Amino acid sequence: MKDILARNLDAFLEEHREGELAGLLAELHPADAAELIMGLEEEEDRSVVFSLLTTEMAPQVLMELPEAEREDLVQTIPAEQLSRIISEMDSDDAADVVGGLDDDEAAEVLGFFKPEESAEVRRLLLYDEDTAGGIMQLELVRAKEDETQQEVVEHIRRAEDEVEGLNYVYVVDRAGRLRGWVTLRRLLLARPDDLVRDLMSDCELVINVHEDQEAVVQKFKKYDSRSSPVVDDQGRLLGRITVDDVFDVFHEEVDEDFYRMAGTSEEEIYSDSVFKISRLRLPWLLANLSGGLVTGYLVWQFKVALRDVLALVTFIPAIMALGGSVGIQSSTIVVRNLALNRLPSGRMAGMFFKELRVALVMGLVCGIGGALVAKLWHGQAILGLVVGLSMFSAIILSSVLGALTPAFFRRLNIDPALAAGPFVTMCNDILGILLYMGIATVFLKFML
Amino acid sequence: MKDILARNLDAFLEEHREGELAGLLAELHPADAAELIMGLEEEEDRSVVFSLLTTEMAPQVLMELPEAEREDLVQTIPAEQLSRIISEMDSDDAADVVGGLDDDEAAEVLGFFKPEESAEVRRLLLYDEDTAGGIMQLELVRAKEDETQQEVVEHIRRAEDEVEGLNYVYVVDRAGRLRGWVTLRRLLLARPDDLVRDLMSDCELVINVHEDQEAVVQKFKKYDSRSSPVVDDQGRLLGRITVDDVFDVFHEEVDEDFYRMAGTSEEEIYSDSVFKISRLRLPWLLANLSGGLVTGYLVWQFKVALRDVLALVTFIPAIMALGGSVGIQSSTIVVRNLALNRLPSGRMAGMFFKELRVALVMGLVCGIGGALVAKLWHGQAILGLVVGLSMFSAIILSSVLGALTPAFFRRLNIDPALAAGPFVTMCNDILGILLYMGIATVFLKFML
Numbered sequence: 058m059k060d061i062l063a064r065n066l067d068a069f070l071e072e073h074r075e076g077e078l079a080g081l082l083a084e085l086h087p088a089d090a091a092e093l094i095m096g097l098e099e100e101e102d103r104s105v106v107f108s109l110l111t112t113e114m115a116p117q118v119l120m121e122l123p124e125a126e127r128e129d130l131v132q133t134i135p136a137e138q139l140s141r142i143i144s145e146m147d148s149d150d151a152a153d154v155v156g157g158l159d160d161d162e163a164a165e166v167l168g169f170f171k172p173e174e175s176a177e178v179r180r181l182l183l184y185d186e187d188t189a190g191g192i193m194q195l196e197l198v199r200a201k202e203d204e205t206q207q208e209v210v211e212h213i214r215r216a217e218d219e220v221e222g223l224n225y226v227y228v229v230d231r232a233g234r235l236r237g238w239v240t241l242r243r244l245l246l247a248r249p250d251d252l253v254r255d256l257m258s259d260c261e262l263v264i265n266v267h268e269d270q271e272a273v274v275q276k277f278k279k280y281d282s283r284s285s286p287v288v289d290d291q292g293r294l295l296g297r298i299t300v301d302d303v304f305d306v307f308h309e310e311v312d313e314d315f316y317r318m319a320g321t322s323e324e325e326i327y328s329d330s331v332f333k334i335s336r337l338r339l340p341w342l343l344a345n346l347s348g349g350l351v352t353g354y355l356v357w358q359f360k361v362a363l364r365d366v367l368a369l370v371t372f373i374p375a376i377m378a379l380g381g382s383v384g385i386q387s388s389t390i391v392v393r394n395l396a397l398n399r400l401p402s403g404r405m406a407g408m409f410f411k412e413l414r415v416a417l418v419m420g421l422v423c424g425i426g427g428a429l430v431a432k433l434w435h436g437q438a439i440l441g442l443v444v445g446l447s448m449f450s451a452i453i454l455s456s457v458l459g460a461l462t463p464a465f466f467r468r469l470n471i472d473p474a475l476a477a478g479p480f481v482t483m484c485n486d487i488l489g490i491l492l493y494m495g496i497a498t499v500f501l502k503f504m505l
Numbered sequence: 506m507k508d509i510l511a512r513n514l515d516a517f518l519e520e521h522r523e524g525e526l527a528g529l530l531a532e533l534h535p536a537d538a539a540e541l542i543m544g545l546e547e548e549e550d551r552s553v554v555f556s557l558l559t560t561e562m563a564p565q566v567l568m569e570l571p572e573a574e575r576e577d578l579v580q581t582i583p584a585e586q587l588s589r590i591i592s593e594m595d596s597d598d599a600a601d602v603v604g605g606l607d608d609d610e611a612a613e614v615l616g617f618f619k620p621e622e623s624a625e626v627r628r629l630l631l632y633d634e635d636t637a638g639g640i641m642q643l644e645l646v647r648a649k650e651d652e653t654q655q656e657v658v659e660h661i662r663r664a665e666d667e668v669e670g671l672n673y674v675y676v677v678d679r680a681g682r683l684r685g686w687v688t689l690r691r692l693l694l695a696r697p698d699d700l701v702r703d704l705m706s707d708c709e710l711v712i713n714v715h716e717d718q719e720a721v722v723q724k725f726k727k728y729d730s731r732s733s734p735v736v737d738d739q740g741r742l743l744g745r746i747t748v749d750d751v752f753d754v755f756h757e758e759v760d761e762d763f764y765r766m767a768g769t770s771e772e773e774i775y776s777d778s779v780f781k782i783s784r785l786r787l788p789w790l791l792a793n794l795s796g797g798l799v800t801g802y803l804v805w806q807f808k809v810a811l812r813d814v815l816a817l818v819t820f821i822p823a824i825m826a827l828g829g830s831v832g833i834q835s836s837t838i839v840v841r842n843l844a845l846n847r848l849p850s851g852r853m854a855g856m857f858f859k860e861l862r863v864a865l866v867m868g869l870v871c872g873i874g875g876a877l878v879a880k881l882w883h884g885q886a887i888l889g890l891v892v893g894l895s896m897f898s899a900i901i902l903s904s905v906l907g908a909l910t911p912a913f914f915r916r917l918n919i920d921p922a923l924a925a926g927p928f929v930t931m932c933n934d935i936l937g938i939l940l941y942m943g944i945a946t947v948f949l950k951f952m953l
């Protein structure tokens with residue numbers, strides 16, 4: 058049905074059969090409805106289809122939309138209606154949407170809220186977006202150690218509408234400090250008068266509210282957690298983080314790495330402005346341009362050699378291409394290993410050494426290949442030697458630089474992903490040409 | 506305690522205080538014990554520490570190790586002991602470990618299993634590693650529509666040891682076809698004589714056993730699923746997939762993309778052999794070398810122009826660097842959008858157009874910058890024009906090529922990530938130089 062709807066959506070909109078469309082939309086899964094809206098080219102159409110959703114579905118669909126689309130769409134919804142949609146959301150989602158508004162709009166929307174609801178959202182907005190506090194939700198079920206199974210079941214019954222995807226009931230002491238959790242399975246198998254104290258176990262993973270979201274992702278993955286409690290520095294239970302939110306964060310972090318390695322920023326996902334995007338990419342491009350000009354300047358310093366042996370020019374592109382590729386290969390390996398915490402510090406040296414040996418093998422193969430091509434092409438054995446030697450040493454040097462830079466960046470607290478992209482390529486271009494021209498000058502007298 | 510243990514692990518091993526060490530290890534979380542083992546440089550030490558784990562912990566620790574380390578470690582465990590460890594695992598983990606063994610070893614290990622256990626593992630091994638069947642586990646709790654809440658609770662009690670992380674009980678008809686599920690929360694709030702029929706709801710997401718694992722990841726993310734049933738083509742319930750396994754698959758897929766974009770293969774994570782790794786990377790390097798040589802050959806075709814205006818040589822590196830960077834930027838954006846299904850087909854054209862406009866802006870900035878540098882450096886306005894025009898057009902062309910190639914690869918059923926890396930860079934090097942030399946030739950007579 059989803060596919061039929063997608064194919065005929067334009068027709069429905071053109072013929073203004075909104076009533077019919079609303080009925081069909083109501084039968085979709087929110088994620089499918091979001092996909093349908095995303096597929097519409099015109100922002101106006103997206104806004105019309107969204108307005109046809111039921112009150113129950115609208116908040117869910119909104120949260121399924123990518124952040125950039127969501128923020129665009131939210132602009133088109135009147136404040137009162139928006140506040141009604143947001144108040145149906147989990148607290149973390151509500152805070153995300155309100156956080157994306159201008160201060161004035163946010164105040165207007167929160168004005169329609171019940172006081173305790175708006176306090177909740179305001180509280181969540183205080184936490185840094187990139188920390189555990191920024192992704193946690195406040196909805197959860199709590200119990201005390203001296204309560205019975207029956208009492209806890211009543212807590213769960215009362216929370217039915219509010220808490221989604223419930224796996225655990227969190228146990229707190231009188232001061233609100235987290236003591237442990239009880240799984241729903243354990244509750245199900247217990248007797249009504251069993252005490253929480255006897256049913257509870259230690260939480261496998263407890264997250265501090267100030268922890269960086271990247272650390273939260275690593276821990277969820279490491280401990281295979283589905284839902285973890287969040288506490289403040291005094292150990293008081295504040296909220297919980299569920300695995301689907303962590304999944305989304307992981308997606309974001311991966312994107313960030315991809316974009317940075319390509320020499321741009323993940324911010325451009327959230328932007329439709331050509332100038333903003335250009336501004337994000339240009340610094341890297343200009344850095345590369347400067348690198349290229351510096352390389353060219355170095356070439357120019359050797360113009361005497363070049364004028365005498367113009368054939369040397371023909372291998373500049375190959376040496377640059379090799380250095381660039383090897384650098385990206387080595388640095389990507391190191392960046393990924395660092396990002397996934399796959400590399401205990403004790404084994405870092407081993408990996409560098411491995412990269413070096415791999416570079417030796419590849420340097421020999423490419424160096425000998427390059428030397429043969431140079432000899433056959435221009436008929437000068439000495440040119441072959443210069444080219445082969447240059448390729449071999451450029452590969453070794455690029456690999457070492459590619460492997461060391463990310464670790465070095467990391468030590469300086471700069472994202473290693475920044476190293477793996479444009480930066481390493483730029484350095485390797487310069488170094489490769491310097492090597493090539495240097496070696497050529499040494500052997501120049503034999504080439505004339 | 507984990508940190509103290511990590512710091513003193515070497516001392517424990519050297520002084521052969523194994524008994525003490527075993528006691529300390531038993532107190533760790535399996536994930537922490539795995540990290541500790543991973544941190545040891547010598548394979549022998551890793552094997553010794555692993556052998557000190559309790560029977561309960563050994564299977565869990567083994568599954569926490571990265572695949573390459575796990576396979577190395579497994580080689581050091583005698584078949585009978587290994588079979589005991591594997592039989593404690595969930596069926597999907599057991600199949601993964603057995604699947605990593607040679608045929609002979611696998612047969613030997615399975616020989617120690619109970620017949621029904623070895624049949625289960627063999628059955629799972631029949632599914633392609635990269636499909637839902639390859640990641641599902643057989644352990645789950647099933648119920649029939651006419652059973653009561655009380656009967657279902659008994660099913661859960663009996664499955665206590667076997668099924669981990671239980672959120673749902675799956676409902677099947679007499680033919681074993683999946684009819685729906687009951688959440689544990691629903692069971693908890695029901696009365697003992699309530700019928701399953703009245704408690705169950707539709708499963709939000711049902712996975713076909715032959716579905717590609719990448720599709721499974723997308724669906725889990727889209728529907729925020731934590732655990733989904735897997736069925737065969739007739740709709741019969743076979744097993745379930747849990748979100749932690751999906752998380753691991755997602756990690757793998759992301760890594761695959763990173764490695765391919767860098768011009769190597771994710772296989773190298775699983776290899777310690779320098780020659781194997783070199784063999785994985787060399788094809789890309791040789792392709793780049795060839796691309797570089799072709800570029801050099803093109804330069805050579807214009808040797809008359811170069812000999813006359815040697816200053817032209819100094820901008821070859823900059824033009825190559827710009828084309829390469831722009832190509833990587835555009836192709837990365839498209840590859841990520843394709844990988845995350847963020848780009849409905851109807852809006853693909855819009856994105857290309859956006860990339861083009863961004864390229865126009867960046868081309869203007871870099872072109873004007875390059876032209877100025879060329880004029881100031883070599884004092885020839887006409888050289889500035891040639892350089893600026895070349896940079897501008899190289900940026901436009903590289904961006905178009907970078908944006909179109911991934912979509913084109915996708916249509917040919919080749920992974921778009923392969924396009925974003927070495928391939929686009931190679932094409933752009935060649936095209937950039939061709940443009941530069943072509944434009945230079947046109948203006949040559951004004952430069953002399």
